[in-house]
Amino acid sequence: MKNLFLNKRFVLIFFATIFILVIVLGSFSPNCGGEERIVKIEKGWGLSEVGQKLKDEGLISNKWMFVLYVWIRGYNNHLQAGEYLLSPKMSMFRIAKIIAQGEVNPNWVKITIPEGWTNKQTEERLIKNEVIGSDDRLSTELQGYLFPDTYYFYKNSEVNTVVNKMRENFDKKVGKDTKYDILKMASILEKEVISDEDRAIVSGIFWKRIKNSYPLQSCATIAYILGKEKLQYSYADTRVKSSYNTYTNIGLPPTPINNPGLSAINAALHPKQTDYNFFLTDPATSKTIFSKTLEEHNANKVKYLK
Numbered sequence: 001m002k003n004l005f006l007n008k009r010f011v012l013i014f015f016a017t018i019f020i021l022v023i024v025l026g027s028f029s030p031n032c033g034g035e036e037r038i039v040k041i042e043k044g045w046g047l048s049e050v051g052q053k054l055k056d057e058g059l060i061s062n063k064w065m066f067v068l069y070v071w072i073r074g075y076n077n078h079l080q081a082g083e084y085l086l087s088p089k090m091s092m093f094r095i096a097k098i099i100a101q102g103e104v105n106p107n108w109v110k111i112t113i114p115e116g117w118t119n120k121q122t123e124e125r126l127i128k129n130e131v132i133g134s135d136d137r138l139s140t141e142l143q144g145y146l147f148p149d150t151y152y153f154y155k156n157s158e159v160n161t162v163v164n165k166m167r168e169n170f171d172k173k174v175g176k177d178t179k180y181d182i183l184k185m186a187s188i189l190e191k192e193v194i195s196d197e198d199r200a201i202v203s204g205i206f207w208k209r210i211k212n213s214y215p216l217q218s219c220a221t222i223a224y225i226l227g228k229e230k231l232q233y234s235y236a237d238t239r240v241k242s243s244y245n246t247y248t249n250i251g252l253p254p255t256p257i258n259n260p261g262l263s264a265i266n267a268a269l270h271p272k273q274t275d276y277n278f279f280l281t282d283p284a285t286s287k288t289i290f291s292k293t294l295e296e297h298n299a300n301k302v303k304y305l306k
Helices: 002-026 047-056 063-073 092-101 119-128 159-173 180-192 196-211 219-226 262-269 294-304
Strands: 037-041 082-086 108-112 150-154 278-281 288-291
Touching (some): 037 047, 082 092, 150 159, 180 196, 180 262, 196 262, 196 278
Antiparallel strands (some): 037 082, 108 150
């Protein structure tokens, strides 16, 4: 009888210790500086699969502690499939409760900001989706720094909250120390050419022009000034008075003309040196046609820009 009593006591102490350990560890978040993210719990997933997903997303520090906690609380038969907005700042308890109760927040919005969009375009999409108010504005001084990506925002957010989230994403993926001229060049490359390889070559051409005090002559800057894109711009278009006109002004424009993506930024940072001095885009195929001389370039204009 004495041994039986000791065995029961040992079991109680063991499980009490485990429970306390779960409580202590579950009260801490694995990453206090992490971003909110949408986590999809698939229909038919078991407790182990849910725990592994949360661990992979960096939302919990230990899968088995989560499994044990959910089992102790009796949540294991109540976990609900769905898309949840979760943060590493949340405790394991909070995350478990959210999934067990199916707390899918109706006040967040999924927003995709395409590469090469201006702050004005971004602003319009945010207003349309009720993320910010109709009178809210994104400062033009931020253009180039609002990193194009997919975001999850709460409806009726403060503009500063939205801007800070996009700036933090820029710092994380591009880097805080990225030079302003790199962003200016990247914003032009974003609109001029499509492929990574062509962007690197065009970057080399443009940096060469700057080095030689030759105008960039970028149609992308003319499109930015006029607010519309054309197959070919007229002589009058290229003479429009603006500090952004790279036909009449030498060097880069005063600010980025849009918010470029990583491909264009990398091309601006790592230009490819070639013998090419001119280029154009074939409207039929979107292929970039390069040339070494002005005569060759003019011949390509006749051939491709009919």
